[in-house]
Amino acid sequence: MNLNPNSIEAFDDGLYISEVGPWAENKYEILHHYSHMFSTGMKNLFNQRIYIDLFSSAGIANIRNSNRFVLTSSLIALNLPDPYDHYVYCDIDEKCISALSQRVERYFPGKKANYIKGDCNEKVNEILSFLPKPSKSNTVLTFCVVDPYNLGINFNTMRTLNKYRMDFLVLLSWMDANRNEYIYIKPEEKRIDDFLGDIEWRKKWIALKKENYDFRKFLAEEFVNRMMTLGYPDTAFKTMFEIRSTAKNLSLYHLAFFSKDQKGYKFWNDARFGGPSQTSFRFEE
Ligand SMILES: C[S@@+](CC[C@H](N)C(=O)[O-])C[C@H]1O[C@@H](n2cnc3c(N)ncnc32)[C@H](O)[C@@H]1O
Numbered sequence: 001m002n003l004n005p006n007s008i009e010a011f012d013d014g015l016y017i018s019e020v021g022p023w024a025e026n027k028y029e030i031l032h033h034y035s036h037m038f039s040t041g042m043k044n045l046f047n048q049r050i051y052i053d054l055f056s057s058a059g060i061a062n063i064r065n066s067n068r069f070v071l072t073s074s075l076i077a078l079n080l081p082d083p084y085d086h087y088v089y090c091d092i093d094e095k096c097i098s099a100l101s102q103r104v105e106r107y108f109p110g111k112k113a114n115y116i117k118g119d120c121n122e123k124v125n126e127i128l129s130f131l132p133k134p135s136k137s138n139t140v141l142t143f144c145v146v147d148p149y150n151l152g153i154n155f156n157t158m159r160t161l162n163k164y165r166m167d168f169l170v171l172l173s174w175m176d177a178n179r180n181e182y183i184y185i186k187p188e189e190k191r192i193d194d195f196l197g198d199i200e201w202r203k204k205w206i207a208l209k210k211e212n213y214d215f216r217k218f219l220a221e222e223f224v225n226r227m228m229t230l231g232y233p234d235t236a237f238k239t240m241f242e243i244r245s246t247a248k249n250l251s252l253y254h255l256a257f258f259s260k261d262q263k264g265y266k267f268w269n270d271a272r273f274g275g276p277s278q279t280s281f282r283f284e285e
Contacts, residue, residue, distance in 0.1 A: 024070075172216075192219070
């Protein structure tokens with residue numbers, strides 16, 4: 001069977017397949033739109049366009065309780081009219097990396113790809129070691145997808161990646177934040193410390209909590225503030241895209257896009273408004 005380059009539709013190919021909720025399709029459609037515009041739009045402007053997927057998964061997922069299959073971020077980025085020049089994939093799970101590498105060989109033979117098995121926060125220097133050195137005669141632009149199940153990206157990882165010219169799509173996962181706020185507030189719990197790259201957030205949050213501030217909004221604002229220290233504009237906050245669960249309409253995550261170039265936001269705005277159903281950032285329940 002062959003993949004259709006204009007679609008995220010996939011099929012059961014016998015290799016390992018993860019399972020996703022129906023709302024994930026919304027995310028994949030937006031990613032598909034974005035990568036399509038980015039990879040084609042930047043083709044003649046940079047010598048090399050690189051794609052990094054820090055939580056790459058296996059490339060194909062089954063929509064829960066259905067017999068439908070979709071491409072996930074790692075293969076969406078390959079199934080394009082003007083694919084990137086080079087791919088770097090990381091996943092902590094051996095069966096994901098193994099299935100993904102076999103799929104890339106099978107459906108996209110000859111594509112330049114590196115696979116790293118491990119925690120992306122620990123492997124970030126290895127990930128960067130695969131990137132070509134940019135120069136005046138070899139311009140490089142990278143798009144990096146950061147899509148964990150929880151708030152599992154460390155700000156330090158973002159800081160390290162920022163040595164290179166890079167646009168980011170970061171998924172801010174709220175199930176983790178909402179459920180575990182009472183745990184993360186404890187000084188010995190490091191999840192948010194690592195996510196924001198400091199331990200000072202607690203003081204600020206304790207004051208805001210008294211005013212019934214939304215924890216998700218607080219974390220989103222704080223994360224964008226940290227990205228601003230790396231030179232990214234606050235546009236990410238104004239252009240976030242919310243994904244809600246299909247059955248209960250619960251806020252699951254926001255997609256936050258970061259670029260140092262306004263053209264990046266032009267592509268991102270086209271992708272999020274061209275995407276299906278939900279249209280804008282909102283934090284109210
Ligand atoms: C939300 S899922 C996959 C997201 C994927 N981008 C997609 O499009 O479906 C997260 C993946 O991250 C992997 N993972 C979890 N923690 C990780 C870590 N610290 N570093 C790298 N991969 C990790 C899991 O094995 C899983 O495949």
